[in-house]
Amino acid sequence: MAAYKARLKAFEDTLNNERIDLKTLRKLCFNGCPFEHGYRSTCWKILLNYLPLDVSQWKEILEKQRKLYTHFVHEMIVEPGTKASAGSQADDHPLNPNPDSNWGAFFKDNDMLLQIDKDCRRLCPDLFFFQKATEYPCKEIIHADSRVETLRKRVEHCVLHSETLKVDRFGKSNMIASRRKTSEEYSLLPDGQEAHWEVVERILFIYAKLNPGQGYVQGMNEILGPIYYTFASDPRNEWKEFAEADSFFCFTNLMAEIRDIFIKTLDLDAVCGIGSMMASFTSKLKEKDEFLYNRIKELDLKPQYYAFRWLTLLLSQEFPLPDVLRIWDSLFADDKRFDFLICICCAMLMILRDEIISEDFPTVMKLVQNFQTSKVDLQRVLSKAVDIR
Structure with a gap:
């Protein structure tokens, strides 16, 4: 117990300096980061090059990056989702050959989104955390007055409906509608709430949109999951609130190092x-x-x-x-x-x-x-x- 308290004190002393001694921090973290006081969350942000060693720069950098991520969400999910809910312009339609048509990008994204959705729903199945509602959902998307089509709703709309012509023994024909089911069904939270897996889905969708040369590759959810879990479980609410944005940038930095192993x-x-x-x-x-x-x-x-x-x-x-x-x-x-x-x-x-x-x-x-x-x-x-x- 005394040794563990000494380790906590060593982390506290290292992280409370005006400038982080990277060599000391690496040595401490190599032997395991404590969860207490959000030490693991903070250390990972430093080790993944999201936070600089100069602690005085943290506030400015965090505000800037979190604001940038909010912009990504608005540009790539909120605006397209609003248009989808409101209906497209009269001169734009699914068969529109115009390269500027919103439908072309929409269909291209759907295949990718379906795979992301499938992978995120089953993330860490032995852990209930990802099925729970986050305390900090995206307000623009889940607000009661919001008219944004969420990624989850978009996936649900992508599931095909088909009609079969059935003729009975008396020669009478009936159209029977059927819904193509996904291989696995999942219970969903009520409107107005977001599960943690939906947050992970949003991060991966934005990452894939920003990296079209690579896109989404199956398995990226397994890389992002532990990072997001660590940040979203931070005991400090002021850090936990921005787990989504911070996870996005740390995941992006990590993928910059390992992206070659995900390139087909x-x-x-x-x-x-x-x-x-x-x-x-x-x-x-x-x-x-x-x-x-x-x-x-x-x-x-x-x-x-x-x-x-x-x-x-x-x-x-x-x-x-x-x-x-x-x-x-x-x-x-x-x-x-x-x-x-x-x-x-x-x-x-x-x-x-x-x-x-x-x-x-x-x-x-x-x-x-x-x-x-x-x-x-x-x-x-x-x-x-x-x-x-």
Whole structure:
């Protein structure tokens, strides 16, 4: 208990300086950020280059960035949503070939939005947080007098309705309307409320609109989710209120570092992106445990079967959320964070070494694709990763 209080005091002293000592902060965060007093939320904002080291600049930068995000919401969701609710202009219609037609962009966005919506609704299914109503919904969108079509309503309108002509045995025909259901149905909050997953959906939609060359790629929700959860759970209301905007910019900065692994054109054989990361992973494993490396090769257990997800989603699917947050403390704190990610992945395999050596392909495959079921202590994984590094 005394040691934990000493750690809290170390974070307090470091964050209360006029200028943050980055080296000290990295060292503290690498060993885990406390949730108390919003330390993790603040530290992640610094480590993800959202807040500068000069604390006197924080207020101005936060006001500027939050105002900019509000502008994005208005331009990309509120204005188009208002037009959709009010109906388009008479000379604009779905078949309008004019490149300036609002309908062209609308249809193009819908495919992307449907995927974002599907992914966000099932975000962290074991955690009720994302299904709960946020205390700070977008007022422009959910206000009682608002005439904006929300992204959720837009998705609901996208679901196709069809009519089937049915003829009975007496020759009488009837049109039967049917609604094409999505693969999963979800309970929704009443009008006037927004679930946290809807906030995540809005962030991803805006990000995709601002990055048309990349757009939305499945899995980005798993990267944004822990960031938003951390900021939206901040014990300080004055920070929690702006979790959406702050999450957007921290997610954007993180994606700037890892965007190559989400670009589809950079496939497994590319010299950069996910192919390069998996090559580095297998090379590191061979260097640290050549016998295990050869056994995995003998089983024909290719890294794309399991390491693709580990590396692309920063292990967010391999551990429960509290453990993911702890892992990300170390990743964000490390100045070579993705090298350390590779070390963690190697550690995971080396901890399963006995089973990999003794078991057959189906058993080993199940183990590495469902690492959570092995119930390995996270601290053991991190300690092994530090030894590997």
